[in-house]
Amino acid sequence: MKPVKVEKISTKELLIVWDTGHESRYAFEDLRDSCPCASCSGESVLLHRYEPPPFDRSAKGRYELVGAAPVGSYALQLRWADGHDAGIYTWEKLWNACPCGEHKKNGAMMAPDRK
């Protein structure tokens, strides 16, 4: 599963077209709130669980996407207007987070668009 196209289609949405032809549209808000980096989502270090502070949703630029760059051949790094760019979104994570709702329902990671 790989994207063939990643594009900002508005001031609020990111479009990913997958090699299967499936198209996913992600709201910036959802992407940012599910940022996988350690300072946003927490992490466990030697059994100590770090819980991040709650989001400040009113922070300026928080939901403004300014850049998206591929990381190797497995992920996408998103850069936000508030300077945050630590989030690495793997293709797998993005695929599973597709808002169309079809993927999870079928439980079909590797078989998108199967009707």
Ligand SMILES: [Zn+2]
């Ligand atoms: Zn983050």
